Amino acid sequence: MQPSNGTGEVNLKVNLGNVEFKNPILVASGTFGYGSEAAKFTDISNLGGIVTKSVSWKPRPGNYPRRIVETPSGMLNSIGLANVGVHVFVDEKLPYLAEFDTKIIANIAASSQEEYCNVLEHIESHATPNLAGYEINVSCPNVKDGGLSFGTNVDMVHELTSALRPLTKRLLIVKLTPNVTSVAPFAQACEAAGADAISLINTVVGMSVDVFTHKPRLATVTGGLSGPAIRPIAVAQCYNARKNSKIPIIGIGGITSAMDAMEFFIVGASLVQLGTINFVDPDAGTKVINDLQELMKQKGVHSVDQLTNTLVIEERMKALGW
Amino acid sequence: MQPSNGTGEVNLKVNLGNVEFKNPILVASGTFGYGSEAAKFTDISNLGGIVTKSVSWKPRPGNYPRRIVETPSGMLNSIGLANVGVHVFVDEKLPYLAEFDTKIIANIAASSQEEYCNVLEHIESHATPNLAGYEINVSCPNVKDGGLSFGTNVDMVHELTSALRPLTKRLLIVKLTPNVTSVAPFAQACEAAGADAISLINTVVGMSVDVFTHKPRLATVTGGLSGPAIRPIAVAQCYNARKNSKIPIIGIGGITSAMDAMEFFIVGASLVQLGTINFVDPDAGTKVINDLQELMKQKGVHSVDQLTNTLVIEERMKALGW
Amino acid sequence: MTTHRLASRSTLAPVTERRQIAPGLVVLRFLHPHIASTVEPGQFVNVLPKVGFTAPLLRRPFSVYWIEGEECEIIIQDHGLGTSILANTQVGEHLDVLGPLGSPWRYKSDDFDTAVLVVGGVGVAAMPLLTKHFLKNEVPFSTYYGARNDTLFADEYLAKVRYATDDGSKGYHGTNISLLRDELEKGSHPRIKLFACGPTKMMQAAIALADEFNVPCEVSLETEMACGVGICQGCPVETSVTENVTSGKKFYLVCTQGPSFLKEQIVI
Amino acid sequence: MTTHRLASRSTLAPVTERRQIAPGLVVLRFLHPHIASTVEPGQFVNVLPKVGFTAPLLRRPFSVYWIEGEECEIIIQDHGLGTSILANTQVGEHLDVLGPLGSPWRYKSDDFDTAVLVVGGVGVAAMPLLTKHFLKNEVPFSTYYGARNDTLFADEYLAKVRYATDDGSKGYHGTNISLLRDELEKGSHPRIKLFACGPTKMMQAAIALADEFNVPCEVSLETEMACGVGICQGCPVETSVTENVTSGKKFYLVCTQGPSFLKEQIVI
Numbered sequence A, B: 001m002q003p004s005n006g007t008g009e010v011n012l013k014v015n016l017g018n019v020e021f022k023n024p025i026l027v028a029s030g031t032f033g034y035g036s037e038a039a040k041f042t043d044i045s046n047l048g049g050i051v052t053k054s055v056s057w058k059p060r061p062g063n064y065p066r067r068i069v070e071t072p073s074g075m076l077n078s079i080g081l082a083n084v085g086v087h088v089f090v091d092e093k094l095p096y097l098a099e100f101d102t103k104i105i106a107n108i109a110a111s112s113q114e115e116y117c118n119v120l121e122h123i124e125s126h127a128t129p130n131l132a133g134y135e136i137n138v139s140c141p142n143v144k145d146g147g148l149s150f151g152t153n154v155d156m157v158h159e160l161t162s163a164l165r166p167l168t169k170r171l172l173i174v175k176l177t178p179n180v181t182s183v184a185p186f187a188q189a190c191e192a193a194g195a196d197a198i199s200l201i202n203t204v205v206g207m208s209v210d211v212f213t214h215k216p217r218l219a220t221v222t223g224g225l226s227g228p229a230i231r232p233i234a235v236a237q238c239y240n241a242r243k244n245s246k247i248p249i250i251g252i253g254g255i256t257s258a259m260d261a262m263e264f265f266i267v268g269a270s271l272v273q274l275g276t277i278n279f280v281d282p283d284a285g286t287k288v289i290n291d292l293q294e295l296m297k298q299k300g301v302h303s304v305d306q307l308t309n310t311l312v313i314e315e316r317m318k319a320l321g322w
Numbered sequence C, D: 001m002t003t004h005r006l007a008s009r010s011t012l013a014p015v016t017e018r019r020q021i022a023p024g025l026v027v028l029r030f031l032h033p034h035i036a037s038t039v040e041p042g043q044f045v046n047v048l049p050k051v052g053f054t055a056p057l058l059r060r061p062f063s064v065y066w067i068e069g070e071e072c073e074i075i076i077q078d079h080g081l082g083t084s085i086l087a088n089t090q091v092g093e094h095l096d097v098l099g100p101l102g103s104p105w106r107y108k109s110d111d112f113d114t115a116v117l118v119v120g121g122v123g124v125a126a127m128p129l130l131t132k133h134f135l136k137n138e139v140p141f142s143t144y145y146g147a148r149n150d151t152l153f154a155d156e157y158l159a160k161v162r163y164a165t166d167d168g169s170k171g172y173h174g175t176n177i178s179l180l181r182d183e184l185e186k187g188s189h190p191r192i193k194l195f196a197c198g199p200t201k202m203m204q205a206a207i208a209l210a211d212e213f214n215v216p217c218e219v220s221l222e223t224e225m226a227c228g229v230g231i232c233q234g235c236p237v238e239t240s241v242t243e244n245v246t247s248g249k250k251f252y253l254v255c256t257q258g259p260s261f262l263k264e265q266i267v268i
């Protein structure tokens, strides 16, 4: 069944910057490939948007196996930003995705400010009509260079965002890491540097050990934890970012259902991304969109805006300073 | 069945500072009360040690309900350090616990350095024979004053540890929070200030929202995430602390079995604490002790020391800088 | 699989019967000699939704609904993931059960001659053992049982029941509290005490009624629980009294000091 | 509960038969017209351990072991939590199945006249559909099946089997690879190709043997998988060739580009 987008009583449309998304359900970078594989298992035109796998200037082979470990209600990954490189990306992947009625956000990972700029400019000069913008990954825990070293340094995030901002009129979204003491200064830095939104959260640093061999289960020792296990962490971080900045938030982390998505809207997210759940069910996005519409009908809510940032805190707790 | 402690082929004894624990399985603060309630459901003399509920100078009523939310493979709590206060603690709880053949570690929480010192000195002057030492909680996410504001400031942790060190010859253990960009400088600060060990991890900040009322499920909005969901995070943090300091580590976070405990030993922990699993099964400690003994026999390992810090990293990954 | 180990440890109890007694209400019967021989009216058990799984993680509390020989029964209302898993447990499967837990109703106290059981929804689970005690000891009592409509009653082990339904489909048309009020207003009520278990609104109404007629009232509460045995402090109920040292000054723990409290003790 | 929706979406398939065929080996048969009518030898399905639970979270991959009418079979070896849950699925319960997935054996290629199936352990699951094809199309073949002892064979759908056991309890005393080597050494072997599925060591030995006798060899691999459909990049196998752009330069994805590879393609 195709979800009705914006017709009837419930309007799922959401605006971010100058872009209109037909619904607030996106799929997260690295959890949907470049669309073509998933297209065999779901109608990707149903989605509000697709954030593509992080792309760097040159292709990256990714890390040695083992790359995947299941954990309680979650998984660790250490893919290592395996990707086709920006040239194949603009030559093959963007044109393929241009055929679908959904917005594309190109996620960029790099190991220097220069590389970030080059990749963005190259994509910008090959932009397709449904390319809505860029998500800047400064938060990958699974590469030796770049990644977390950017994302945990508030000055570098500010500088990088400022450098990228003039290069595009499309959406500039910075994807932040949860692996910091507080996400608040990072949200503020992105806001100050002119980003259109932040996405929260990337994976949480985690590790698992094979107790028979005494080896780390992932070849890279540590990896990134994702899935339902981290949802409470993600909700708390979105809440913290909302309290401390005004920049729009794209909520990510352990979302499996419309109810889960709703938690993120309520604490302040304008849109959300589904990650790990796509591995369990590549058709999850469509189901969440349909269920969200139902849930909103039941609640008598007509648009996602009416959900975003509607957290209610008890008076007696407010009085106590919470 | 009573586990054999230190007899036979496998010796579970572990030394920390000048204290010998008969086995490395302790129960974590706040997850075992003061022992008396749990004693109805398990033989607490089997345990290597009991870390008592955080105690402050005055009794604390704790937070308004709701205090508990189940999450995927975990739970959020916002107890708010509800405790009897140090006077009832030394008058009633310590003497009760003195009857058992296990080590007691008194966990202390406070909102100022002065209060930490006063509580420790008061306990020190009422010490019972099996009081092995103190665990300093600088990492509770669920109180307005103290708690995380100490634990996320490396200078304050250093200063506090230095202030407490001269006050006791017993074990001084600092319980660190995972809610920091890197736990390494905190481990180093504790080592430099003369702590005997660090315990890692306390709960991870998390949140859950009731999508019908739009209220946070916990009265205090955010709370602390614990249980199997956070085990990969805890293992990674212990690994990070081990790589960056020499101070002994007590591993905590999502341990439910001897296999789980083993992961912590391998990455560098000398002892471990069981937390949330006590709620599922107050007898979990005894089971883990028995299973650990079996597992060590199977592996032909004779003492816990032979497990601690035995992580094996593949040569080709080392060569790549991992 | 040990079916029984130590009295006070958790036990894998084989399910011997499963029956649906009303829409969304399932009764499970399981073999558990220890609970069957020691439980008192008002106590509960804490049951793991699925052995060997970390999600759901925590046990779920259920009143002990009935005992017979070495067997116990609990009644499960489909409420969320944990209860829906449990309600689907089949005969021959095992439940991981910890109990009996909590404090009994103060049913032997001498603050009453006649007991009035005030029952709503799945709160009914706390009443059969109490009923049995009163019947056996010839304590006069009556039961005021309210529900939305007549399909929702689970009265197999109750006695002396006055029914009330919101839609008038069975018994009195209105709440059981109004029905009880009507009765109380009719005249002399010899040293009664209310024992109430049901939705929060019904509990509040019962307390208000007891205040009005100046009779003792004990209510059984539900809170979220992580442990059920007094070690997590996760199940507080606000109290008006200050003698409760264990949990600080302002709260009782529902799992050990309750689940039932005298109306004077608590603020709900 | 829809038992079947769109061809390529995950499907709740009712289990119609469950049988234990060897210690720790259970076969589940389920209704799944789409898979039954489209699967090719060597493909697999991805099955959720328990519908509605977040732990275990991910699907588990299993070769399609057999098809009959609209029904499919998988064979499950008890290996960990996921497989032990699945192996306990009862008739009437539903499996959440995604498939068929992966690329088939290169069984129609013209690089051989005679097929040699090299089988070990639960790798047997990849062989029955291949056997059926060869039988039906009268392609000459033989099967070299190795196991620790004679209780571990699951040969119900195999044909032309030469057995080898480590303890000599059935057939050749030694590995199936030595047995095959003996045969190959005996003399002329008309354009054979090895199709191998089993433990890594057996695969490595098969490759070495094929190198030695200079015959083609295709092996079916197992890696941990998060998605099974090519979107996570979690299932790489190192490759010696460099034409594989999708996953960068150095790896193939086992779930889509495999699970079987020619020996020249990979490094194991």
Ligand SMILES: Cc1cc2nc3c(=O)[nH]c(=O)nc-3n(C[C@H](O)[C@H](O)[C@H](O)COP(=O)(O)OP(=O)(O)OC[C@H]3O[C@@H](n4cnc5c(N)ncnc54)[C@H](O)[C@@H]3O)c2cc1C
Pocket (backbone or CB within 6 Å): B069, B070, C044, C056, C058, C059, C060, C061, C062, C063, C064, C074, C075, C076, C077, C078, C079, C080, C081, C082, C083, C084, C122, C125, C126, C221, C222, C223, C224, C225, C259
């Ligand atoms: C002392 C006591 C006796 C009870 N007796 C019965 C009984 O006899 N029959 C019956 O059907 N139910 C009874 N309940 C309520 C029952 O425990 C809850 O319905 C059940 O825990 C809900 O679990 P869930 O996974 O289905 O729901 P979810 O909402 O998915 O549960 C999420 C979490 O919230 C907790 N929770 C949610 N609702 C409640 C609630 N009302 N009370 C306590 N915890 C809750 C759960 O334990 C779990 O930790 C009793 C509760 C208490 C405290």
Ligand SMILES: Cc1cc2nc3c(=O)[nH]c(=O)nc-3n(C[C@H](O)[C@H](O)[C@H](O)COP(=O)(O)OP(=O)(O)OC[C@H]3O[C@@H](n4cnc5c(N)ncnc54)[C@H](O)[C@@H]3O)c2cc1C
Pocket (backbone or CB within 6 Å): A069, A070, D044, D056, D058, D059, D060, D061, D062, D063, D064, D074, D075, D076, D077, D078, D079, D080, D081, D082, D083, D084, D122, D125, D126, D221, D222, D223, D224, D225, D259
């Ligand atoms: C293409 C393919 C076909 C397979 N066919 C069969 C079959 O027909 N019959 C059969 O019994 N088994 C088969 N396997 C192996 C089976 O998928 C694993 O045994 C199973 O996933 C283990 O899950 P678990 O929860 O029991 O084990 P756990 O060890 O608890 O699993 C933990 C995690 O590791 C993964 N994992 C562990 N071992 C393996 C493995 N050997 N291969 C892949 N993932 C693993 C699991 O999927 C899970 O994500 C196949 C694997 C692949 C890749």
Ligand SMILES: Cc1cc2nc3c(=O)[nH]c(=O)nc-3n(C[C@H](O)[C@H](O)[C@H](O)COP(=O)(O)O)c2cc1C
Pocket (backbone or CB within 6 Å): A028, A029, A030, A031, A053, A054, A077, A079, A081, A107, A137, A140, A175, A201, A202, A203, A225, A226, A227, A228, A230, A252, A253, A254, A255, A273, A274, A275, A276, A277, D232, D234
């Ligand atoms: C296998 C895998 C690969 C990922 N690759 C990327 C990536 O290339 N770039 C990126 O920004 N995030 C990547 N992520 C992070 C996800 O986009 C997402 O932020 C994270 O998984 C949390 O969401 P979830 O819990 O819904 O999975 C990856 C996550 C997984 C599990």
Ligand SMILES: Cc1cc2nc3c(=O)[nH]c(=O)nc-3n(C[C@H](O)[C@H](O)[C@H](O)COP(=O)(O)O)c2cc1C
Pocket (backbone or CB within 6 Å): B028, B029, B030, B031, B053, B054, B077, B079, B081, B107, B137, B140, B175, B201, B202, B203, B225, B226, B227, B228, B230, B252, B253, B254, B255, B273, B274, B275, B276, B277, C232, C234
């Ligand atoms: C209900 C609850 C109460 C806790 N109270 C305290 C406390 O008083 N002091 C403290 O240092 N840690 C406290 N903790 C943290 C635990 O000791 C432990 O560090 C944490 O739960 C992680 O371990 P786990 O995953 O095994 O539960 C508490 C945890 C829980 C779940």
Ligand code: FES
Pocket (backbone or CB within 6 Å): C224, C225, C226, C227, C228, C229, C230, C231, C232, C233, C234, C235, C253, C254, C255, C256
């Ligand atoms: S539920 Fe843990 S103390 Fe009451």
Ligand code: FES
Pocket (backbone or CB within 6 Å): D224, D225, D226, D227, D228, D229, D230, D231, D232, D233, D234, D235, D253, D254, D255, D256
């Ligand atoms: S398992 Fe996800 S890409 Fe192969």
